[in-house]
Amino acid sequence: MPIHEKSLVAADDLLTHDKLVIDGVDVSGHWNTMMKPRYVSDYDADFQKTIQAYPGGENVHRCWQCGSCTNSCTMYAINTDFNPRYWIYLVNLGLKEELLKDRDIIWQCVSCNKCTNICPKDVRPEGVMKALQHWMEDEGHVATSPSTLFDEEFTRQCFDRGRIEDTEVIANFFRRTGQSIVDLLRTGWLGIMIARMNKWPLLGRAGLGTFLKRMPVTGPLKMGLMMVFKPRTRNWARTGEVLRQYVEEQKRLLKTKA
C-alpha cells in the first residue's frame, strides 16, 4: 500500500469566506478558500536528544525518510494517521507540537517489528514508538495508556514472583481500567471462551454422554490450582529486588539526561 504523503494542509489552517473582496476584487465563490500562512518557529532543538535518551529511541537520528517503516506498518494499514516515518521526521526536526497532534494513537504500536525488520538504517522505529509513548506519559501529555497499565501489571507480577498467572493479569488489568470482568464473563467473550474450553456447549448440543466423553479434566484442574497456588520462580526474591532497583535508578538517570 503506497504511503499517502502526509497532508501538509491541516484542517484548522483553512479559511473559507462566503463573501470576500481583496484589493477591490470580488473573489467570493470559486476563490473563497484561503490557507493561513504557517511560520514554524516553535521547534525544540533539544527534542531529538530528549527522545534519544529514552530506551529504544537511541537511533532516531539515523533515519533518512525512506518510508519503509510506514509502508510495512500493521497499524498504518488500519489507520493512515498512524505514521511512524512522519513522527520520526518530527522528532528529528524538533516539531514537538505537530507530533502531539497525534498523541492519542501512538500507544497503539503493536510491536509487530515489521518496521525494525525492514529499516535500512537501524533506526529501530518500534523502539522509537515506545520511547515517544514513555516521553508523553512522563511529561503528562497523555494519560497512562491501556497498554501501559497492562505492561505495569504484568511487570509487577514478574518483579514479585518471576512469573505471571493468566487470570490474575486479566482480573487486575480490568480492575485498573474500570472494566467489569463480571460482565465479560456473563455476556462477553470471556464467558464464551471458558464455556468452550470446558465443552459446556455440548451439554445443550449433544447431550450428557458426549459431554462426559469430551470434557477436559487436566487443563481446567491445573488452571484452577494455579489461580490459588500462584506459579513462582524459587530463587527469585533477590533478583526481583535487584531488577526493581535497576528500573528506579534508570528512571532517575533519565531525568538528568533528557
Place this chain on the structure above:
Amino acid sequence: MARVAYYPGCALEGSGGPYDRSTRALVTALGLHMENLADWNCCGAMEVKNIHPMLQTYMSARNLAIAAERMGFDTVMAPCNGCYHNLKKAEYECATSAETMQTVQDLARKAGDPVYKGDVRTLHLLEWLMEELGPDGIKRRITRSLNGIRIANYYGCMYTRPRQIFPEKDRGPGSESSHKPHFMDDLLEAAGAVNVDFPLKTACCGGAHTLSDSDTSTQLVLNLLQAAEDAGAELIATECPTCHSGLEMHQIRAEMKFGIKTGVRILYFTQLLGLAIGLSARKLAIHENVSDALDFLHEKGVI
C-alpha cells in the same frame, strides 16, 4: 543430538496448556529427549520491555544462564514464539553490545543468579524437530495420515521479526525463511496435510494489545481468519500459544461485536503431528482447545 532444556514459558503453563501437553506427548513419542529448564522465570513477553528493555534482556538471559551454568546444557528449546523471540533477542543484544553484556552480568552477580556467558543457543520447537527429524523423519513415523486436510500455517510476528536477531534464517536451501517461513508447512505436509497458499503467514494478530486494544486485535485476527478461509483452509495451524489463544478469542469477539462468523478451526501443529503418529486426542489435549475441532477431525478420519 543436542542436550535440550525445555522452556515452556508462562503461557504454556496457563491458557496455553494444550500446547504444552501436546508438545510433551509428541516429543516423547518421537523418541526425542529433553529436560525441563530448572527454576525458570518469565522471558518478559511483550510487556516487560516497555517498562525497560534491559528488564527483558536480563530476564531472558537468566534462563539461558541457568541452562548453561546450572544444567550444563547447550540448547534451550521453546515452543512459544514470544519466549523464542525474547531469548534470541537477548542473545543478540548481549553478543552485539559489550555494554549490554556487562550490565546483564553485573545484574546477575548482584542478584546471585548464574552469569550468562553467551554460550547457549535457542531453538524454536519447529527448528528442533526439523533439525532432529526433518520431514523425512516425520514421514517414517506416520501411522495415520492427515488425509489431505487443508491447512493455513500461521507463524505470526515473533518467529521471524526482526530478521537481525535470527541469523540462522535466510541461509539458502534447508534453512528457514524470515519472510516466507515454511518449517511448519514442511512437517505437516510430511504428515499428509495439504498446505494452502496463505498470504498472511507472518501478519500480526495484535497479540501484544489483545486485551488493551481489543478492537484492533479483532480486526487483525478477522483478516487472518477470512484470508485463511478464502485460501481454502479448513483449519489454521499455530506454533505459539498467544497467537493461538488470540485467534480463538477474537474469532468469538468478531462474531459477537461485528456479527461476522468464521468457521475455520484452530489447532496447534503438535496436536496435528501427534494425531498423525498415532497419539490419542485426549493425550494431545485437543479436548481443551477453545476452538472445537473434534467433530471435524472425526469426519476427516484423523481421530
